[in-house]
Amino acid sequence: MAEIKVNVKLIPTPRGQARIYRLKSPSVNEKAVRGLAQLLGMQADAKSGALKSDADKLTYSQGALELTMYRASGGIRFIDRARWQVDDRQSDLKIEDAAASRLAQTFVKKYQLAPAGETKFLKAARLHVAEATEGGKEASDRTIDVAVALQRQVDKIPVDGPGGQVVVYLDYERKATGIERIWREIAGVQKQGAAYRTPQNALEDMAAHFKAKQCVIEVQEMRFGYFEEGWRSKQQYLQPAYVIIGMLTSPDGLTRKRTIYVAPALTNAVGRITPPLEVKRPEQERPAAKY
Amino acid sequence: MSIHLHVRVGVEWVNDFHNDKCKQNDLSYCDDQVVGFYNHMGDHGHIKVFNWGNDNAWETDFRHPDFGGDSLNWSDDVHFCMVNDHGGNFSNVVVFSFSKAHTNCSIASTQMRLGRKNLKWLAALGCDAVLNTNGDHIWAVWSGPMQGVHIVCGFIGTAADSSWTSDLGEDFADDICDGDTIAGSWVSRAYSFWTGDDSIAIAAGVTRDDAINRRDHENLDWRDSSVAHTNWLAWKYRT
Numbered sequence: 399m400a401e402i403k404v405n406v407k408l409i410p411t412p413r414g415q416a417r418i419y420r421l422k423s424p425s426v427n428e429k430a431v432r433g434l435a436q437l438l439g440m441q442a443d444a445k446s447g448a449l450k451s452d453a454d455k456l457t458y459s460q461g462a463l464e465l466t467m468y469r470a471s472g473g474i475r476f477i478d479r480a481r482w483q484v485d486d487r488q489s490d491l492k493i494e495d496a497a498a499s500r501l502a503q504t505f506v507k508k509y510q511l512a513p514a515g516e517t518k519f520l521k522a523a524r525l526h527v528a529e530a531t532e533g534g535k536e537a538s539d540r541t542i543d544v545a546v547a548l549q550r551q552v553d554k555i556p557v558d559g560p561g562g563q564v565v566v567y568l569d570y571e572r573k574a575t576g577i578e579r580i581w582r583e584i585a586g587v588q589k590q591g592a593a594y595r596t597p598q599n600a601l602e603d604m605a606a607h608f609k610a611k612q613c614v615i616e617v618q619e620m621r622f623g624y625f626e627e628g629w630r631s632k633q634q635y636l637q638p639a640y641v642i643i644g645m646l647t648s649p650d651g652l653t654r655k656r657t658i659y660v661a662p663a664l665t666n667a668v669g670r671i672t673p674p675l676e677v678k679r680p681e682q683e684r685p686a687a688k689y
Numbered sequence: 690m691s692i693h694l695h696v697r698v699g700v701e702w703v704n705d706f707h708n709d710k711c712k713q714n715d716l717s718y719c720d721d722q723v724v725g726f727y728n729h730m731g732d733h734g735h736i737k738v739f740n741w742g743n744d745n746a747w748e749t750d751f752r753h754p755d756f757g758g759d760s761l762n763w764s765d766d767v768h769f770c771m772v773n774d775h776g777g778n779f780s781n782v783v784v785f786s787f788s789k790a791h792t793n794c795s796i797a798s799t800q801m802r803l804g805r806k807n808l809k810w811l812a813a814l815g816c817d818a819v820l821n822t823n824g825d826h827i828w829a830v831w832s833g834p835m836q837g838v839h840i841v842c843g844f845i846g847t848a849a850d851s852s853w854t855s856d857l858g859e860d861f862a863d864d865i866c867d868g869d870t871i872a873g874s875w876v877s878r879a880y881s882f883w884t885g886d887d888s889i890a891i892a893a894g895v896t897r898d899d900a901i902n903r904r905d906h907e908n909l910d911w912r913d914s915s916v917a918h919t920n921w922l923a924w925k926y927r928t
Binding site: 452454483484485487520521523524525526527528529530531532533534535536537539545547558559560563565608611612613614615627628629630643645646647648649652653654655656657658660672673675678681683684 | 706717
């Protein structure tokens, strides 16, 4: 059974009333992708570009521009392949987070990628290129782009998880080269939230989730927010959650890995958030070594 | 852009460890990431060679015969190998942990000779492929083991074992099978704003230009473009 050790001060139980929202099923089809492509400045009439479809996504490309829509989430990725993450082998982007955030917000506003006032700066992550030869000699390191994540806010509560973000990529000229957005539309209020569960309740959920596992999880961080899933997930409801980040460190301290568990934060939550661990069939025994 | 060559793929993963000398904290989602990669590579027409999990994943599959291992029949008998389990990095040596002692509970990068036979790309999804992005550290960790392999993908520091990152292998496979560059796709897909995973891809080259070219442009169609000597490393990372 998993042992949960808490090495941080738990966050307080949130106050105020939250809601549980029902989410719209994304409409991902040729009409939708061409319509969005047009909004983003691509030529997208019926005769233009190339449309590619697979089980998970629909991709429209025209020249170097490529727009992908994910069927399950409605998430979009729009990149200019001629410029996105491309290095000119000399530039070194020096930009403060605040300036990068302003540029990203302007871009999001211009293309109406998120409703006004519903995003906050989350983080700016820089893409570096570097080289070295023997012993680390002649080492160089340059920044060639910055990805700015703007976090969705619902009722002034941040949206956590792989979704609930717009990411804007800026190149060394501080021009946008791509965007990623996972932002499911809200259909309406499913129900008003009742009382909050406590962070301790969430830890108990985590222990129960990992009950079949032999491990010691040291909780390092706990966050509260709505939780939105990633590219390939169908999600029906947006509801408040506790996000618990723990560390699994080997008994000798030599190896480690982080683990993440997400628990519903309301006493009248709609189902669980982290899917139950699958019970897997034992592997067939491998034949003896070849050597 | 589409890919014209087929590559051979092998994956190894460990979720469940025994309460013996190989004991580690159990993991839960290592299979999701690498089996997703394996299956999507297969869906795109590439050759699925092995998928060894838990007790079937052996350190000897990564240990070179110079050190008594069997890597040339497994990790180095495919073009693309992905491994996901506990990882560590000490004194510039990377370690992968296994659930069963076959023959040992772990393999250290000092006993790897990646690419001596067929291996072109290794993705190591455990923690600590590198601890930082200093040139001397990256060189010290990877210049020795990279002996013909073109690119190694991994994480800077710790990585998450999470239901919410289980699509990584599928996304990465789909990208590179569509012709995306291996280093670019890895760094883009493996980075996560919300889990804190920082990604890195390290390319080897005979010259500086060779290493940079691989980092910036190599895709699966570069399978047969060999790296004769690792004189240079070029890497990209997001943090």
